[in-house]
Amino acid sequence: MVTTTYQVQGMTCGHCVNSVSTEVSAIQGVKDVQVDLATGQVTVTSDSPLDTDSVRAAVDEAGYDLVEA
Template identity: 50%
Template sequence: MSTTSNYTVTGMTCGHCVASVREEIEEIAGVTSVDVTLENGAVRVVADREIPREEIAGAVAEAGYSLV
């Protein structure tokens, strides 16, 4: 069973920012898909388990950005 979660990330300004956020979230165990949109900061995470918001926030922080 997969779960889909949506978040908003602030501070991204370019394609490199998007790639950094995506790569950090993809490293979380159980994540199967990550879509990041630069224009509105939207992040969609699909995983095969429930991932705590704090875990996503930590990955985003590792990339240098903030989860709203």
């Protein structure tokens, strides 16, 4: 298992958290998604390292922006 933390901009409420969680959870291999609304951090647990472009696309689909580390 691999755990990676991403920074997401633009989340302001519980609906934002649900949207990001749903889209990121849909990526193949993702086992768990934890979103911290206060910090904008999204912690993803997956079978193997994820392609950042896939995560960016999922976050974008939810309507938010992935911040470059």
